[in-house]
Amino acid sequence: MKTFDYSKEFEAIAQAYAQSGGSPAALLDRKFASLVVSGNKVLASNSIPGVRIESEGAQTGVRAKVIVEPRTQVAYPVHLCFGVIPEEGLQEISSEFEIGEGAKVNFLAHCSFPHALEVRHLMEAKVHIGRGAELTYSETHFHGKEGGIVVIPKTEVRVEAGGVFNNQFKLVSGTVGKLDLELTAELEEKAVCDLETKVYGKREDKIRVKESVYLNGPWSRGLVKSRIVVSERAESEVLGEIIGNGAHTRGHVDCLEIIQGNEAKAKAVPLLQVVDPTAKLTHEAAIGSVDKKQVQTLMARGLTEGEAVETVVKGLLK
Amino acid sequence: MLQIEDVSLNLNGGPILKGVNLRISRGEIHSILGINGTGKSTLAYLLMGLEGYHPTSGRIIFEGEDITDLPIWERARRGITMAWQEPARFEGLTVQEYLLLSRRNGEGSLSPATCLERVGLNPSLYLSRPVDQALSGGERKRVELASVLAMRPKLAILDEPDSGIDAPSLDQIIEVIRTLAEERSSVILITHQEQVTRIADRASCLCSGMIIRTGNAEEMARFFSIHCRTCSHINEPEGELIENI
Ligand SMILES: Nc1ncnc2c1ncn2[C@@H]1O[C@H](COP(=O)(O)OP(=O)(O)OP(=O)(O)O)[C@@H](O)[C@H]1O
Numbered sequence: 001m002k003t004f005d006y007s008k009e010f011e012a013i014a015q016a017y018a019q020s021g022g023s024p025a026a027l028l029d030r031k032f033a034s035l036v037v038s039g040n041k042v043l044a045s046n047s048i049p050g051v052r053i054e055s056e057g058a059q060t061g062v063r064a065k066v067i068v069e070p071r072t073q074v075a076y077p078v079h080l081c082f083g084v085i086p087e088e089g090l091q092e093i094s095s096e097f098e099i100g101e102g103a104k105v106n107f108l109a110h111c112s113f114p115h116a117l118e119v120r121h122l123m124e125a126k127v128h129i130g131r132g133a134e135l136t137y138s139e140t141h142f143h144g145k146e147g148g149i150v151v152i153p154k155t156e157v158r159v160e161a162g163g164v165f166n167n168q169f170k171l172v173s174g175t176v177g178k179l180d181l182e183l184t185a186e187l188e189e190k191a192v193c194d195l196e197t198k199v200y201g202k203r204e205d206k207i208r209v210k211e212s213v214y215l216n217g218p219w220s221r222g223l224v225k226s227r228i229v230v231s232e233r234a235e236s237e238v239l240g241e242i243i244g245n246g247a248h249t250r251g252h253v254d255c256l257e258i259i260q261g262n263e264a265k266a267k268a269v270p271l272l273q274v275v276d277p278t279a280k281l282t283h284e285a286a287i288g289s290v291d292k293k294q295v296q297t298l299m300a301r302g303l304t305e306g307e308a309v310e311t312v313v314k315g316l317l318k
Numbered sequence: 319m320l321q322i323e324d325v326s327l328n329l330n331g332g333p334i335l336k337g338v339n340l341r342i343s344r345g346e347i348h349s350i351l352g353i354n355g356t357g358k359s360t361l362a363y364l365l366m367g368l369e370g371y372h373p374t375s376g377r378i379i380f381e382g383e384d385i386t387d388l389p390i391w392e393r394a395r396r397g398i399t400m401a402w403q404e405p406a407r408f409e410g411l412t413v414q415e416y417l418l419l420s421r422r423n424g425e426g427s428l429s430p431a432t433c434l435e436r437v438g439l440n441p442s443l444y445l446s447r448p449v450d451q452a453l454s455g456g457e458r459k460r461v462e463l464a465s466v467l468a469m470r471p472k473l474a475i476l477d478e479p480d481s482g483i484d485a486p487s488l489d490q491i492i493e494v495i496r497t498l499a500e501e502r503s504s505v506i507l508i509t510h511q512e513q514v515t516r517i518a519d520r521a522s523c524l525c526s527g528m529i530i531r532t533g534n535a536e537e538m539a540r541f542f543s544i545h546c547r548t549c550s551h552i553n554e555p556e557g558e559l560i561e562n563i
């Protein structure tokens with residue numbers, strides 16, 4: 001059997017990590033908690049005081065558990081790096097995040113599939129945010145040109161009283177391939193959830209985003225924001241859902257899908273459900289081409305129509 | 319420098335501008351007066367060349383060239399620009415980036431910081447802010463004016479640059495417009511305020527899509543306050559008021 005060359009693999013993943021906007025030096029720096037996974041191998045895992053990372057490789061992926069001790073204020077972001085370097089492969093990540101009461105932590109996750117022709121990346125995450133704890137999770141994807149990739153992240157989040165969950169998902173460089181993202185968050189009293197998803201679809205990309213926020217506890221708040229641009233023959237479907245079960249809950253769905261060209265397709269389904277009569281839920285959903293006034297404003301400064309559209313789109317996806 | 323020759327415009331079948339004639343020379347501040355809905359913004363859009371605002375008849379001549387059929391950006395690159403009455407908002411675009419976009423064939427544009435200072439916004443507070451909903455109405459109007467300055471335009475069309483500006487700051491905005499003209503820009507200044515009209519060299523009164531009178535600014539401000547403010551025929555000018563220019 002061929003032995004696995006960890007250092008070479010690490011180098012490859014570090015390079016992909018850099019392409020997706022990460023800084024490889026952070027993966028080696030001991031002051032950052034980190035986890036580096038390539039295919040079904042854990043290449044590096046670094047725990048720090050207050051942040052414990054447990055992981056093990058499996059047949060087709062990796063199981064990981066991240067535990068942030070109660071009341072830990074994690075000074076530096078925890079770096080997570082997942083990737084599949086070859087053209088083909090299956091990567092199943094099963095992860096658990098346990099954020100202890102009153103802890104505060106920031107995660108920077110990068111997922112890179114630079115050469116994908118037939119890659120599947122399946123992620124199942126369970127996130128538990130303790131009372132008064134705060135988790136910010138930013139995930140950036142870097143996909144190669146070919147779009148031969150299927151990405152299916154499923155996340156379940158439970159935010160206890162007074163907890164905060166900020167989530168950003170960004171897939172704007174390279175070709176998406178097929179994305180089927182689902183996230184469900186359940187909020188207890190006075191908990192806050194803020195979701196932001198940005199995706200740029202091209203070619204034959206298929207994008208489906210379903211985000212549901214259950215405002216169960218009184219005074220809990222949720223924002224579901226998405227910015228999706230589809231060009232060429234790409235298709236997108238965005239389902240933003242907020243359920244106001246608790247008293248005095250506040251929720252807002254803000255969905256903007258931009259269609260470029262005649263062949264791309266977009267669909268938006270904002271769904272609001274007021275169960276407690278004191279809940280107040282609102283939504284704005286817009287699908288269409290780039291706002292004409294924005295484009296003409298930039299053209300009045302000397303940009304051509306193409307340049308103006310590009311500027312507007314770049315801003316939306318930033 | 320700018321000649322508007324017998325320009326008419328119909329929108330959705332209805333006449334909005336009717337036989338507009340106007341000549342504006344280099345460095346002139348020309349004020350357009352008129353009550354709500356008389357076609358001031360429409361005239362601005364038509365001069366800038368926005369989609370759907372191509373004259374039904376008539377011509378626009380700029381520096382001797384017929385620009386009636388030119389797209390917006392070509393007009394911009396010849397030195398024409400416009401500040402919107404209600405400017406657009408942009409997500410993810412900072413004030414600095416927005417101001418840097420202003421360009422006219424690469425000719426010496428002004429730095430973002432200088433432009434902001436002129437319109438009374440502190441660059442260290444505003445350069446990195448996005449031009450999105452979080453800017454107040456007045457702030458956004460000032461940024462709009464700053465981006466016009468950044469162009470060093472030959473012709474600046476300002477659609478109510480004074481609306482939404484607090485009274486104490488009005489002098490600052492007036493000063494900006496004066497400076498534009500001193501630097502040899504022509505300015506079309508759309509406004510309702512007589513105080514602002516008085517800085518103009520000349521002014522025209524627009525009523526129901528027609529220019530009913532053009533004259534010196536002082537006289538026109540008076541004319542506007544006497545006739546238009548008390549006008550009994552809403553957007554329907556009487557024949558005798560129409561005077562040839
Ligand atoms: N697309 C359109 N179709 C039909 N009528 C229009 C259209 N756009 C504007 N109008 C009408 O043309 C007239 C002139 O509008 P315009 O916005 O130019 O007025 P204005 O003088 O700038 O008014 P204000 O002082 O309120 O800014 C108005 O009566 C308006 O309702």
Ligand SMILES: [Mg+2]
Nearest residue numbers: 358359360403
């Ligand atoms: Mg107007």
